[in-house]
Amino acid sequence: MLREYIRREAVFLLSAGLILFFIGFGAARPDLLGPASSAAHAAILDHFSWLYLISVFFFLVFALAIALSRYGTIKLGYDAERPQYGFFGWVAMLFAAGMGIGLLFWGVSEPLVHLLQPPPFIDAASPDAAAFAMRYAFFHWGIHPWAIYTIVSLSIAYFSFRRGMPALISSCFYPILGERIYGAAGKMVDVLAVFATVFGTATSLGFGALQIHSGLTHLYGISSAIPVTIGIILIATALFMASAILGVEKGVQVLSKLNIVLAAVLLLLILGLGSAPYVLNVFVSTLGGYINNIIDLSLQSYPFAGFEWSRDWTVFYWAWWISWSPFVGLFIARISRGRTIREFVLTVLTVPTLFTFVWFAVFGGSALHLELEEGANLAAVAGEDVSLALFAFLEHYPLAGLLSLVAIVLLIVFFITSADSATVVLSSLTSGGGLVVPNYKKIIWGFSISAVAIVLLVTGGLSSLQVMAITAAFPFMLVMIALCCTLAIGLSQEKVQE
Template sequence: MFLKSKQNRNYVFIFSLILTAIVVSVGILLPEKFNYISTKLFNVLIDKFSPMYLLLMLGIFIFSLYLAFSKYGDIKLGRENDKPEFSNVVWFSMLFGAGMGIGLVFFGAWEPLCHYVHPLIGEPGSETAVRFAIQQSFIHWGFIPWSAYAIIGLALGYFQYRRGKIGLISSTIDPVLGNIKGKKIIKLVVDVLAVFITIIGVAASLGLGTMEIGGGLQYIFNVNNTIKLQLLIIVFICFIYIWTAVSGLDNGMKKLSNINLALASVLFIGCFFIGPSAEIINTFINGMGDYINYFVSQSLFINPVSDNDWVYRWRIFYWAYSISWTPFVGVFIARISKGRTIKEFVLGVIVIPSIICMAWFTIFGMMGMELGLDFAKDAIGCTETTLFMVLSNYKYGVLFSIISIILLFTFFITSANSAIYVLGMFTSRGDLNPKNRNKIVWGIAQGLFAMVFITLGGLQILQRFAIVVSFPFSLVIVVIMVSLMRELKKEKI
């Protein structure tokens, strides 16, 4: 009887919950200690391993393209007669809600304006600064981060639907582990790490979204954007996303994803027409040229001797942040991609979302830069109000600001909703229909972590912690790629 109960214990759930509880408790009860430890680890990783992030992310992109256009491209994520569960439109809308989310609204105007005011090349406010701002935004939101999501999703979809493995990150490294001693412990550590990094990545995004919602309410309705308001927003939305999560994937996420796509489309198209449309088109085309022309050199850019503070704050942060989202986004897109070929999956996940992101940053970046350098300097002073300051200078600015706030709410819900589902899978031995009690537990955990990030300093603590927690998982990604390649070589093509 004892042995049976011991075998049935869900150690991934138990240890993940313990680790999460410890970190949340330290963040809430000992904030100074939390900041000290995360800063210390951050400094070590930045000093020693920054080039590794650059090489890894470029390597993932190259590997993804190779798989798509190699002889393995026609292999299905499933049996030969399996058909995609969702239409292309619904599939894309779900990708949009899970993979892009709050980051587009939060960084869409702010990041280009930051580069415009503080370019590495050219004078602030110059045409060179505009090109630099767009090029860097394309790098950070283009093919490379989406290829990281794609490779995890591809590995999970392949092992789960074609090889019959359970839907856990640890299942994707079985070919590498073989029958080595301590295999079960290694797999447990990998799964717990995947759960923890998923909570961190999503909770950080939720924290940013809450700050932006508060900023919008303050800027438009003159509501004081206090910590208390932000915590109330998290609690309110926490109830909503847990409720939608327990209602099921089709009933909850599918409908919310469609609402997201509709709202984002209205904001995207509307702002294109009220903004400097001709300049937006010209800048987008020129930006694509610069992006392609300098893709490799920019992907590997790091100063060999001089200060690399810019690289740490931007490039390394974004790559680490993307890695922290790979388990969550990867599992979710694998869940909705059964029946698609490797080529269809890779190109669908990388190309279309990347182009949309690039167009988004061009529109909102140019709307801000068109208002001049003095405006840009003022706008970037408060990250959470930058977008609303930009929109206020254009026709129907209040209307589009309100749409932006609503979109933040729906992105908040869809991201958290998707993450709850993924965490439920991870802690239910890969069950595609995890129990509601698991979803509720992880929904509350995400909300608590978001509160920790807000109370400890917002974007700054996010940058440090994202890099710290993503480092061990970056090593797991390398093992996953090796494992996937080994299995693909066994295919009879």
């Protein structure tokens, strides 16, 4: 009986055990956790930062090649199936799951930080640095992250909806592993997916909590001590756990749509109240520079000058997106049943990317306008505390208090929807891919994500979050490369017209 339970729940027991060990170790010996994770992180970056760059570029090329090939007409589901959700609801949900908090956190601060701290071959705070900052903000938040999500979600959607297998990462490995997906090898793949998801989500929630805290401190002058951040995480945890346990899938969908509308309103307000022509010029010129340089950007690690910069930014982002990809991939797969591969890939790669570009042009471009044209001291604030940059930026607009409050509400809702989805996905991943999962698993995963975020914040703050995202993503990147192979094998067995 016990042996049967252990065999059935091996993924859950192993991954939960390891995560709980990590939390316990971090709580008991925070002095050791930081150096240990930093050593692993440095080893990965020293030896494999090039692999992150080339792999992510490959994922983009691979996704496009499949979409534009004859396999593009294959449906993610049975041939007669129709899409489960309408186009707007679908795009809203995949956008909310894929980016959310990060856009609010980095929308203003990333261009400002790049402006002030560019690679050594560019003069800080110069017009070149501004163009560079915007181009890299587009690059880090553009088509590449969505290519990463596409690989995972397309694989899961194909193997579960078209091939009738459980919605697990290990299912995608059937063409290579065969029946061994039910054994140790398959379980290891799922454990790696759980690991990446927990640390990727915890990183985002850590960012979110830091920024909510900064906003509240900025608006209401509450204490900036770390226990308050922990308190925010605990309150948000209670909210998203309640949502996950009550199973308010419909509610999350409504919240996701509401958040997109709210984000769009905030975007239009900033555009309308600021310098719209300047922002639109930033948008088109950055878009041109991005398209013109996309291959160079994709593969550029600046080995002769600026290698550290590339590691700290591009590789961190790629690792972060990869660590999010099992969770986002499963989520996107689940809402994309009935769409063709071409429709799926092209929409996922372009629609959210375009919205993100507009977002960065409006927030980043406006911040650069304030910094470069009006002498606002925003870059220094962002350099000091990136979580504060958004609120310092909103200070320069009419109704700053209201806008900041809207931003905080957005952050909280993004926090809840992301964490809720992550909890459900983690529970499903550790329950054989089933949609009905026991509540105790949701509770354990919800608390685990929050506890990991707290441990990382306490042991090293922002840099600690980044370090763990990169470390946890590395093995999953290798899994993703294998996913491309298995997907190609699966598709090659399809009978499609030339």
